[in-house]
Amino acid sequence: MCAGPEGGHLGGSMSAVEILVALFFRTMDIDPADPEWKQRDIFVLSKGHAAMALYATLAERGFVPREEVATFCRPGSRLATHGNVAVPGVEFATGSLGHGLALANGTAWAQRQAGGTPARTFVLIGDGELQEGTVWEAAQVARALNADNLVAVVDVNGFQQTGAVREVSDGAPVADRWAGFGWHTVEVDGHDLAALGEALDGAVRAPGPAAVVCRTVKAKGVGVLEGRSASHFVRLDTERKLARVRGSLGAAAAPAATGGGRPGRG
Amino acid sequence: MAETAPERASTRAAFADALPELAARHNVLVVDTDTGSVKPAPGMDYLNVGIAENAAVGLAAGAEHCGRRALVCTFAAFSVSRAFEFIKLDIAYPRRRVCVVGTHGGASGGWLGPTHHATEDLALMNALPNMRVVVPADARQAVSLLGQCLQYDGPTYLRLGRKDSPVFAGLPEPELGVPQEVRPGRDLALVATGPEILATALEVARGLAAAGYDAQVINAHTVDPEAARAVGRAVAADCRWLVTLEEAWTSGGMGAQVASALGARGIRWLPVGVSGFLPPGSHGDLLEDSGLTAGAVLRRVLEFLDRP
Numbered sequence: 001m002c003a004g005p006e007g008g009h010l011g012g013s014m015s016a017v018e019i020l021v022a023l024f025f026r027t028m029d030i031d032p033a034d035p036e037w038k039q040r041d042i043f044v045l046s047k048g049h050a051a052m053a054l055y056a057t058l059a060e061r062g063f064v065p066r067e068e069v070a071t072f073c074r075p076g077s078r079l080a081t082h083g084n085v086a087v088p089g090v091e092f093a094t095g096s097l098g099h100g101l102a103l104a105n106g107t108a109w110a111q112r113q114a115g116g117t118p119a120r121t122f123v124l125i126g127d128g129e130l131q132e133g134t135v136w137e138a139a140q141v142a143r144a145l146n147a148d149n150l151v152a153v154v155d156v157n158g159f160q161q162t163g164a165v166r167e168v169s170d171g172a173p174v175a176d177r178w179a180g181f182g183w184h185t186v187e188v189d190g191h192d193l194a195a196l197g198e199a200l201d202g203a204v205r206a207p208g209p210a211a212v213v214c215r216t217v218k219a220k221g222v223g224v225l226e227g228r229s230a231s232h233f234v235r236l237d238t239e240r241k242l243a244r245v246r247g248s249l250g251a252a253a254a255p256a257a258t259g260g261g262r263p264g265r266g
Numbered sequence: 267m268a269e270t271a272p273e274r275a276s277t278r279a280a281f282a283d284a285l286p287e288l289a290a291r292h293n294v295l296v297v298d299t300d301t302g303s304v305k306p307a308p309g310m311d312y313l314n315v316g317i318a319e320n321a322a323v324g325l326a327a328g329a330e331h332c333g334r335r336a337l338v339c340t341f342a343a344f345s346v347s348r349a350f351e352f353i354k355l356d357i358a359y360p361r362r363r364v365c366v367v368g369t370h371g372g373a374s375g376g377w378l379g380p381t382h383h384a385t386e387d388l389a390l391m392n393a394l395p396n397m398r399v400v401v402p403a404d405a406r407q408a409v410s411l412l413g414q415c416l417q418y419d420g421p422t423y424l425r426l427g428r429k430d431s432p433v434f435a436g437l438p439e440p441e442l443g444v445p446q447e448v449r450p451g452r453d454l455a456l457v458a459t460g461p462e463i464l465a466t467a468l469e470v471a472r473g474l475a476a477a478g479y480d481a482q483v484i485n486a487h488t489v490d491p492e493a494a495r496a497v498g499r500a501v502a503a504d505c506r507w508l509v510t511l512e513e514a515w516t517s518g519g520m521g522a523q524v525a526s527a528l529g530a531r532g533i534r535w536l537p538v539g540v541s542g543f544l545p546p547g548s549h550g551d552l553l554e555d556s557g558l559t560a561g562a563v564l565r566r567v568l569e570f571l572d573r574p
Contacts, residue, residue: 038333085360091331096355102321103356106336109295109313111520113334134352144316158309 001052006073006081007235011225012126015157015190015216020057022196023122023153027042027204032062035088041119042091042251046100046135047126047155048082055079055087063238100125101152105141108150118149120204125152125198128160130171136181142209143182151203152178152211155190157218157229160228178211190214223251268437268448268485270465271345274430277461280288280405281412281426285337286310287377288409292416294365295329295336297322303369304339319349326364327356329366329439335363335416342368342384342425348352350390357421358394364422365415371401371425372460372513372540373553379546384425384508385539388459389518391423392490398442400491403464404433407440414442422533429549431461443488445497451482454507454571457497459486459520462553463511469560470567477568484522501528509567511538513558536570538563 002008028041034149045054052072059066064078064087071077078086104123111119125135142150156174157205158165166172179185184206188199196214203210219231222245228262236242284547286307289296297312298304299322304535306312311334315322319340326336338345345368346353357364368387375382391399400415402408408426415422416534422442438446445457448464449471458467471481482502489512501524502507508528510521516539525535540556553559557566 042332092327093355093359094352099324099352099356102324102352103328103331105321106325106330107332108328109325110329110332110334113311114332134320134324137318138324141315141318141321141325143312200402 001072003236004073005235005237007233007237008052008072008081009049009232010052010222010234011219011228011231012047012155012157014220014222015218016047016050016053016124017194017220018191018193019124019153019155019214020053022193022200024057024061026197028122029119036062039114039119042104042111042121043081043204044092044100044104044107044121044123045090045094046123047129048094049099050124051081051083051090054083054090057160058087058089064173085191096219097126097129098134101135101138102151103221105138105145106142107145108147108225110143111149119126120149120151122151124154125154125247127154127156127165127171127174130154130169130174131169139178139181139183147209148207150209151200152183152209154178154211154213155216156214157216158227159165159218159232161229161232163229174212175211178213182208184210184212186210187213187215190216191220221250223248268276268434268468270468271433271435273433275405275433276428276430277402277405277408277426278428279302280408281367284409284412288413288416289337291355292335294416295326295334297326297336297338299338299340299344301339301369303343320342320352323349323352323396324356330362330364336429337367337416338364339369341375341382341572342387343382345391346384346387346390346423354394358396361396361420363419364396365424366422367424367426369426370428372421372427373544373556374428374549376428376549376552377546380543385513385544387423387425387514388489388512388514388520392518392523396420396494397490398488399425400442400488401425401459402440403437403485403487404431404461406433407437410440411442415451418442422454427461432465434464436573437485438546440487443493443496445493445500446485446487447482447500448485449481449483451480452502452504453480454509455482455484455501455505456552457484457486457501457508457510457520457524459489459512463558466558466563467511470564472565473560474567479571486524489520489523491523491526494520495527497524497530498527499534507571508533509538509570510535511558511563513553516538516540
């Protein structure tokens with residue numbers, strides 16, 4: 001997807017892959033044949049630049065045809081850089097950071113009003129995005145509304161566009177911040193599917209809003225780019241670049257380039 | 267022909283009185299931001315999210331996504347400027363059935379000062395595709411137009427005042443997006459938005475009549491570009507001059523929309539509105555200092571008509 005002229009937000013997409021897989025294949029009650037099913041769980045991609053990973057997940061889950069993935073940002077495609085609501089399974093036009101949790105407060109409220117056991121809303125937020133004040137405005141509102149069907153999943157990959165989050169504007173310890181806002185908070189390895197599933201189950205059961213703070217690696221799985229802010233946006237527009245990235249898929253990163261994510265108490 | 271009635275009433279108070287019944291009737295979630303302008307009542311879904319305008323707009327958008335109409339109540343100074351990007355992306359772009367209410371519109375914040383004045387709101391909201399921008403002319407219109415906003419199939423912005431403002435006798439029931447001719451005339455058109463300003467326009471029309479000019483007065487209670495085209499069609503065919511009056515910055519406000527709609531007619535245009543930031547002061551003094559009283563406007567219009 002990053003091989004086209006428009007490139008793509010590779011790093012923050014790859015860091016969120018296991019989170020999306022856990023949500024769309026295990027935790028969420030959804031129906032690819034009926035994306036607007038009224039009782040569905042709702043997913044809000046607040047870090048809208050990770051749409052690439054969401055589209056791929058939706059394709060694997062049957063919301064969009066697999067072959068459509070290759071059209072990413074090509075003329076006429078629905079698959080735009082940021083979340084495009086023309087794509088089944090994309091609930092909101094996100095990309096301007098700091099909107100998702102406020103929107104999720106509204107969907108979760110409406111789900112609770114519907115009667116019976118309410119459906120749930122899951123919102124994926126980046127750690128750079130936590131610099132947006134509107135995240136915390138909405139976090140406080142969620143607590144005031146006792147939004148017990150609302151789960152925020154925080155992708156703490158440690159990097160934003162221009163560098164390490166801790167160097168640009170440090171938001172650590174991330175988990176303590178959510179706990180301080182009165183949220184049930186759990187930390188987890190964001191690349192461990194079993195642990196993620198368990199953490200999401202716990203978050204769903206928790207009274208009040210819950211945050212699953214995920215320690216992740218930027219550009220996970222792409223050895224040459226793992227844990228580097230340069231992976232934030234990548235344009236693999238030459239054969240050489242593409243071959244280099246393909247050759248490093250699955251390879252471990254150099255030790256010095258990892259360790260950006262600091263989700264918790266140190 | 268409409269005339270200023272002896273009594274005065276607040277559009278904000280009329281909104282507060284009418285909202286519970288209208289919200290319940292139209293199944294509208296009311297999201298408040300600690301304004302004190304909403305009276306919670308049984309049967310009305312009401313959430314006071316605190317002093318959090320962006321979160322309020324986002325919440326309303328999310329609820330609407332799940333099928334619930336919503337209304338967000340804030341001061342105009344905060345709903346529009348502060349939460350503008352949320353309104354743009356989460357309300358206007360997806361054409362959500364959300365009504366954003368801004369109280370303390372224009373200079374009605376008075377002594378609360380420039381932090382609480384909203385003279386930018388009309389221009390900002392007019393810039394948004396899909397948004398209907400509504401400014402009731404008096405308390406009765408506020409109730410009627412609130413009900414219409416809550417049934418409108420898309421986003422609306424309802425600008426209200428703060429304290430008592432003129433009430434108009436003989437003003438017919440408004441219809442969202444449809445301008446009202448409140449005084450016929452054929453020499454020039456005075457297009458007015460908002461209570462104090464419509465009262466001014468009517469008085470100016472009387473002054474102009476004494477000077478030999480027959481002025482048409484139009485109540486533009488909806489001011490977005492689509493409504494402005496309707497105003498353009500309502501301006502009498504023989505009018506050679508257009509005077510627009512609003513309690514807002516003129517750049518991008520009602521007048522700019524109407525003049526744009528009338529551009530092809532070659533009509534001469536005098537925009538009357540607020541220039542620059544206003545200091546703290548009483549609403550009446552601020553209007554006077556802005557040259558929005560009938561005497562000042564009449565002088566400016568007569569000069570304008572005399573120009574070659």
